[in-house]
Amino acid sequence: MPTIASPFARPLYVMLKPAGALCNLACRYCYYLEKSNLYPDVGSHVMTDETLELFTRQYIEAQTADEVLFTWHGGETMMRPLTFYRRALELQHRYAGRHIISNCIQTNATLLTEDWCRFLKENNWLVGISIDGPQEFHDEYRRSPQGQPSFFKVMKGIRLLQKYGVEWNAMAVVNDFNADYPLDFYHFFKEIGCHYIQFAPIVERLFTAADGSQRLATIADKGELPIAEFSVTPEQWGDFLCKIFDEWVRNDVGKYYVILFEAVLANWAGAAPGICTLGKTCGHAAVMEFNGDVYSCDHFVFPQYKIGNIRTATLTQMLYGDRQNSFSRLKQNLPTKCRQCQYLFACNGECPKNRFAASPDGEPALNYLCSGYQKFFAHVAPFMDYMTRELSAHRSPANVMNAIADGTLHLS
Numbered sequence: 303m304p305t306i307a308s309p310f311a312r313p314l315y316v317m318l319k320p321a322g323a324l325c326n327l328a329c330r331y332c333y334y335l336e337k338s339n340l341y342p343d344v345g346s347h348v349m350t351d352e353t354l355e356l357f358t359r360q361y362i363e364a365q366t367a368d369e370v371l372f373t374w375h376g377g378e379t380m381m382r383p384l385t386f387y388r389r390a391l392e393l394q395h396r397y398a399g400r401h402i403i404s405n406c407i408q409t410n411a412t413l414l415t416e417d418w419c420r421f422l423k424e425n426n427w428l429v430g431i432s433i434d435g436p437q438e439f440h441d442e443y444r445r446s447p448q449g450q451p452s453f454f455k456v457m458k459g460i461r462l463l464q465k466y467g468v469e470w471n472a473m474a475v476v477n478d479f480n481a482d483y484p485l486d487f488y489h490f491f492k493e494i495g496c497h498y499i500q501f502a503p504i505v506e507r508l509f510t511a512a513d514g515s516q517r518l519a520t521i522a523d524k525g526e527l528p529i530a531e532f533s534v535t536p537e538q539w540g541d542f543l544c545k546i547f548d549e550w551v552r553n554d555v556g557k558y559y560v561i562l563f564e565a566v567l568a569n570w571a572g573a574a575p576g577i578c579t580l581g582k583t584c585g586h587a588a589v590m591e592f593n594g595d596v597y598s599c600d601h602f603v604f605p606q607y608k609i610g611n612i613r614t615a616t617l618t619q620m621l622y623g624d625r626q627n628s629f630s631r632l633k634q635n636l637p638t639k640c641r642q643c644q645y646l647f648a649c650n651g652e653c654p655k656n657r658f659a660a661s662p663d664g665e666p667a668l669n670y671l672c673s674g675y676q677k678f679f680a681h682v683a684p685f686m687d688y689m690t691r692e693l694s695a696h697r698s699p700a701n702v703m704n705a706i707a708d709g710t711l712h713l714s
Contacts (some may be wrong), residue, residue, distance in 0.1 A: 312620050314364050315587050317373045317600055318357070322347035322592040327386050327410055328447040331477060331504045331532045333518055334377060336604050347573065348382060349592040351389060356612050358393040359591060362401055364618045369402045371631040375589070375600070380413040391425060408428060408473065410444070411459030412452055419466040429463060430468040430500075431456065435487045439480035443532060460494060471498030478531065481538040484545040492558060496540055500577075503539050503672055505656050506530040516680040521604050521655075536645040540674030544681045548713050551685050556700035566679075569648045570686040571693050579653040585630030588621055596620050598629040601655045637661040648692075684711060 323337040323528050324347055338347060362370055372394065374387075387407075394403045405429040407562075422429060433456050434440040441451035463470050472491055474480075480487055491499050507519040507527040534542070543562070550560055565575035576584045591655045594612040595601045607629065610620040620626060632654045639661065640651050651657065652669045659668040669675070688711060689699035705711040 314361075314366075315371070315373075316361060316596065316621070317568065317587055317589045318349075319375055319377060319589060319591050320349045320354075320379060320386065321377045323377045324348070324381045325376060325378040325410070326381065326412060326446065327444060327452055329445070330443040331475065331506060331530070333506060333601070334603070337591075338516065340591075340603070340605070344593065347592050349386075353592070353594050353612070354386075354390060355393050356594070357617075358390070359397045360542075360612055360617045361396045362394070362399065362403075364616070364621075365401060368400065369404060372405045374405070374407040376408065378413070379409050380409050380418065387421065403696060404428075408432065409459075410452065410456060412455040414459035414462050416462065416466075419462045419468055423466045424462070424466045427468070427469055430473050431460060431463075431470055432473050432475075433460075434475050434477070435483075435593045437481050439483070439487065442479045442500075443475075443477060457494075457556065462587075464495065465491045468634070470496075471500065473500045473502060476501050476503045476534050476539065476542060478534055478538065481534045481542045484542045485549060487542075488546045488549060492554075497557070497623075498559045498561065501543075503534045503592045503671060505533045507658065511704075521602065526660075527658075534671075536671050536674035538674070539671050540677035543674070543678040547678070547682055547685075551682075551702055552706055552713065553703065555689075555703055556698060563682075566648055566682070567686060567689055567693075567699065571690045572630065580649055582633065582650050583630045584632045584654060585626050588626070598626055601653065602629075635666045637665040639668060639672075643676070645676060648679050649675050663703060681714070 322341070323334050325332070328335065341347060360371070371388070383574070390405075394405075404707065406424065407422075408430040410432045421427075432444075432575045434442070434444055435453075437453040440453045440456065444452050444456075446452060452568070460470070474487070482598055488499075506529075507523070508516050508530050509519040509523045509527060510516050518530065539639060546560065547563060550558065550563060561577060562580075565577045565580045568575040569580055575581055578584065585598060587600065588596055588598060589603060590596050590612070591603070594618075596609050596612065596617070598607040598609055609623065609625045609629075615623075633651055636646075636651050649669075652671060656670045657667045659672065661668045685702055688705055689702050692699050692701050702711065706713060
C-alpha cells in the first residue's frame, strides 16, 4: 500500500489556495480559473501573512491527530514566492505544539527551479504534479494563455525534482483525447519513474448565455446542458480503467500505485478509501480561498457552498457546523438505480458534481459516469475479491499477480 498519508483519514482537513485561482497556464478544461470572478472587486488575489497566520493557528488547534497535513493548491501555488512558504513553515513551527507537521503542494511544475527543489527536499514536502501523459496528450489542453504548449517545461520541473530527490506523484486528467490510449498513458508514467498516479476524469457541461457566449456550467445552471467536448465519456472511462487495470494487476501491484485502484480495493475490503469521490459522505475536504473564505469542497466553490470566513468563525465551528454537516449528506441523495446496484459499496455514487444524468421523474440525478464505473467494477470483481481475501489473511494483495501467472485467476 502507498506510504503517502491520506488526508481523508483525518478528522479535519482544509485545502489552501494561497494564490486563489491565479495560474500561469490556461488549461481548456480547468474549472477553477473562473473562481477569480467570485472576487471582482479585490485587487490582489493572494493570501496575506495575517490570513496565513490565522489559518495556521486555527488549523493546528482544531486537530485531534498527532500529524497535521497542510495541502497547498491552486490555481498555481508557485505564483507565490518561496518567501511566502518559508513564512508558512515558521508559523507552523510556532503553533505546532505536540503535532507533527507535514506539507504537500500541487503544481503544474512549470515554475520549478533549483531553489524551489532545494526548499522542497530540505523540508520533506510531497509534490503533486499535474501532467496529462506524453507530450501529444498533455499539450492538447494544457497550454499557456497565449496558446503555447507546456509539456517540456513540466518535464524540466520533474527532472529537477528527481535530481534533488524530492518525493512526487502525478495527478493526470483523463479527457476525451487521452482516454483512447490507456496503455500509452500508463506506460508513460512508469517510464518517467512515477510510482503514485491519480487519474481524474474530467466531466464538465457548457452554459450558453443570452449573448451566445459559453462558459463552464455551475451548480446553479439547471436543465439539460451540453457536455463540454473535452469531457471523457462513460464508455471511454470504463474502457480506460479496465485496460490499465489489466496491465497493473498482472505486473505492478505493490510497485506502482494507481490511487483509484487502491481506493476501490479499500471499499471492497470495508475500509475507508483514500479519495473522497468514492467515500460514503462528502465534506471531508474543505477549501479555503486566499481571503479566508471557506467552502465545502474544491468542486463546490460557489456562493451557496461558502460556509464562512476564518475572521468571523473558527475552522472547527465551520467544519463541524450545520451547513457542512448538511453538505456531507449530499452523497446520500441517490436514485433507485444506485440504491439497487450491487456495486454501490464500491463507488457510493461517486462525486455529486457528476450527478446530472437523467433518472425517472422525481428521482435524484444519476452519475454521468455510472455505466463506465459499472463496467469497471464487473471487470475487476474477481481480482478485488482475491486481494481482499489476501488482506483478511494478513498477506500481501500483490499475491494476485502469482494467481494470474499460475492460472488461478484469468484476465479476460
